[in-house]
Amino acid sequence: MKKVLFAAIAVMAFGVSNAQDQTKQGKMLIEANTGNAMLGSTGFFYTSSDGESSYNIGFDGGYFIKDNLALKAGIGFGGDSFDDSSILSYRLGAKYYAMSKFPVTIDLTGASIKDAVENPMWLGIGAGYAWFLGQNVSIEPGFRYNHSLNEDFTDKGVFQLNVGFALHF
Template structure:
């Protein structure tokens, strides 16, 4: 009986240590990395995935964002994207730098600067963006993050002053 009691205490102790390690090394802990792929929209300066085809014109974009958690729940991020248009043979190189903070480790709030370099353009667009969403963690390494985002144009004569969008992000945490 003493051996069974000792074994039960040992197993419970081991499980407690394992649970503690998991909470201390969560997906948004300091020192972790983040790689994101987001759905995008037709807005230039996109570091997400987008494809549209209408009336013989196809537009596309592919890109990824990555980040590093400098402290618990705060990641410094950067992203790159590349896209184009089939009608006017335009090429767009996009970039993004910013930060992402997870409120209570599950509500991501972002602030970033997004820009684009367009082939043969006189002026290139730039936006200041803010977004928020909710992170559903599917195990230790994957999250799905639907959210909303507002992009304020920093160009006077290039684009609309603001673009509001809904998107879904898919993130790997390691």
């Protein structure tokens, strides 16, 4: 029992020390996240129902301006088959790794929709857990809430569950 407990503590300590190395000032990250078709996204998604489909491809990048704090920007491109629209999405924000393991984000996400009278914009806040799989890779499941800043487009907030994949270098 002591050996199992010792091994578990050693694995956790390695994960924390590895995370601290990857979130230091001067490091960079590139992220790909699962997305949500309900709002402008810099993530990945594909949906299909009754012969209609929609998709998005995107990524975020960041630079650690100080230990555990990264400024981020993202871009995504998507569309759908039912009205032949195209959507260019963008995101600007910050990501803070509390205790080097719990990412907390705040950002502004918007979209430019082809031929749309109005374009959506959201203020988002999220939190999750960063599971570091070695020197340069983390998996970051989390949740976020997006508050609409454009009442004419939508006055509803949107909750999301995401899984992010990040490269740290």
